[in-house]
Amino acid sequence: GQNIDQPTEMTATEGAIVQINCTYQTSGFNGLFWYQQHAGEAPTFLSYNVLDGLEEKGRFSSFLSRSKGYSYLLLKELQMKDSASYLCAPLDSNYQLIWGAGTKLIIKP
Amino acid sequence: GAVVSQHPSWVICKSGTSVKIECRSLDFQATTMFWYRQFPKQSLMLMATSNEGSKATYEQGVEKDKFLINHASLTLSTLTVTSAHPEDSSFYICSANKGQENSPLHFGNGTRLTVT
Numbered sequence: 001g002q003n004i005d006q007p008t009e010m011t012a013t014e015g016a017i018v019q020i021n022c023t024y025q026t027s028g029f030n031g032l033f034w035y036q037q038h039a040g041e042a043p044t045f046l047s048y049n050v051l052d053g054l055e056e057k058g059r060f061s062s063f064l065s066r067s068k069g070y071s072y073l074l075l076k077e078l079q080m081k082d083s084a085s086y087l088c089a090p091l092d093s094n095y096q097l098i099w100g101a102g103t104k105l106i107i108k109p
Numbered sequence: 110g111a112v113v114s115q116h117p118s119w120v121i122c123k124s125g126t127s128v129k130i131e132c133r134s135l136d137f138q139a140t141t142m143f144w145y146r147q148f149p150k151q152s153l154m155l156m157a158t159s160n161e162g163s164k165a166t167y168e169q170g171v172e173k174d175k176f177l178i179n180h181a182s183l184t185l186s187t188l189t190v191t192s193a194h195p196e197d198s199s200f201y202i203c204s205a206n207k208g209q210e211n212s213p214l215h216f217g218n219g220t221r222l223t224v225t
Contacts, residue, residue, distance in 0.1 A: 031211050042115075042202045042216035043153070050211065087153075095210035101152040 004100030028093020035087040115217025132203030138183035139205035159186040193224040
């Protein structure tokens with residue numbers, strides 16, 4: 001079957017760094033997306049990885065290891081507005097996004 | 110700026126009535142749009158794939174006669190919740206991607222439906 005595994009909730013301090021891990025099992029693989037979703041709002045696109053390695057985009061970076069079925073999202077210089085859920089979503093062989101429940105990130109002052 | 114527009118943002122209706130939700134791609138043509146539903150603290154659940162000019166493809170367990178999807182043009186898909194009941198209260202979100210299948214999904218702002 002298809003499966004996403006992310007921590008349910010994480011807490012971090014403003015100004016710090018946090019890494020949100022994601023392991024996945026899918027029928028085929030065509031890349032992996034990370035989305036941010038604030039409470040009561042729709043998800044917004046953060047990053048897309050299809051090749052192994054690290055993609056850096058400002059304060060956010062995303063890493064992928066296809067052989068391990070593993071990705072992480074790294075958030076630096078955390079701000080209060082980063083409090084949100086972060087969704088790891090791989091694309092399967094049919095280009096269907098597989099959604100997990102996401103990781104709720106709580107930022108404390 | 111937003112590339113997918115969804116309307117209305119929220120709606121309250123009485124049991125037994127129907128509600129129509131619109132999803133528009135603003136600066137690109139979308140032959141395919143996706144409709145999701147999300148209950149509180151749960152993951153996004155794909156309801157159906159809306160295909161321009163043809164019938165929508167529904168996910169298992171989603172009643173096609175209850176959730177009517179019309180994709181009449183390359184920029185507009187509509188979801189109509191017919192004979193709504195309180196258990197249909199949820200957050201409905203549409204999305205589309207530009208061009209290639211592995212391009213990111215852009216989401217509308219969602220519609221919060223409350224059925225009383």
